[in-house]
Amino acid sequence: MEMERIAESGKTRHPLSSAGGRCGGVGRILLDESIIHTRLDGLAGQICSDYAGLDLTVVTILKGGLMFAADLLRRLDMPVHLDFLSVSSYQGTSSTGDVLFHHTRLPHVNGRHVLLLDDILDSGCSLHAILHTLRQKTHPLSIKTCVLLRKDVPRRHQITADYVGFDIPNEFVVGYGLDYKEHFRNLPYIGVYKEPVRRP
Ligand code: 5GP
Numbered sequence: 722m723e724m725e726r727i728a729e730s731g732k733t734r735h736p737l738s739s740a741g742g743r744c745g746g747v748g749r750i751l752l753d754e755s756i757i758h759t760r761l762d763g764l765a766g767q768i769c770s771d772y773a774g775l776d777l778t779v780v781t782i783l784k785g786g787l788m789f790a791a792d793l794l795r796r797l798d799m800p801v802h803l804d805f806l807s808v809s810s811y812q813g814t815s816s817t818g819d820v821l822f823h824h825t826r827l828p829h830v831n832g833r834h835v836l837l838l839d840d841i842l843d844s845g846c847s848l849h850a851i852l853h854t855l856r857q858k859t860h861p862l863s864i865k866t867c868v869l870l871r872k873d874v875p876r877r878h879q880i881t882a883d884y885v886g887f888d889i890p891n892e893f894v895v896g897y898g899l900d901y902k903e904h905f906r907n908l909p910y911i912g913v914y915k916e917p918v919r920r921p
């Protein structure tokens with residue numbers, strides 16, 4: 722089962738994994754590079770077959786979706802347009818529930834099929850707000866969602882995702898695009914965030 726493979730993967734450490742200093746570090750590795758890349762092969766195959774012959778625009782949610790998008794897009798053996806949106810709803814390790822759009826320019830997706838890529842589905846607030854805004858203000862032929870990670874939590878909004886890389890437990894994770902206060906995004910794997918040890 723996927724979760725067993727995830728637990729098995731926590732073998733190696735990366736020199737950057739404690740680079741947060743006062744911002745803590747990585748407690749354990751949840752998904753290593755090879756597990757992520759193997760899953761991306763599968764996701765890409767599924768997306769290519771579902772969108773064969775269609776005009777697809779992949780809209781990546783920044784900054785967290787950056788690594789995921791870069792690795793997934795290179796596996797898509799079909800013509801795609803790329804676009805980006807930047808939002809945030811997190812402060813530290815918890816969601817504020819208020820989703821802020823940093824770039825007001827919305828992607829030009831009229832008459833196109835849209836696949837939204839995000840790093841992680843947690844409360845669902847971000848995807849809910851983005852879907853609502855895109856549906857109201859643009860005219861795509863369809864919108865689907867693809868997340869690398871889906872947390873096992875009750876969601877504030879009725880959102881599933883059409884494509885999911887991994888289902889993970891309810892822990893705060895960093896790496897592979899995901900941050901804690903802007904640290905750890907450049908780790909090549911996904912790990913569970915560990916608080917810094919407080920010295921008296
Ligand atoms: P939601 O709106 O679904 O609660 O959360 C979506 C966003 O919150 C994600 O795109 C991500 O940026 C951030 N987020 C949620 N859970 C985590 C987590 O475990 N780690 C990190 N680094 N960010 C998270």
Ligand code: MG
Pocket residue numbers: 782783784785786808839840841847
């Ligand atoms: Mg995000």
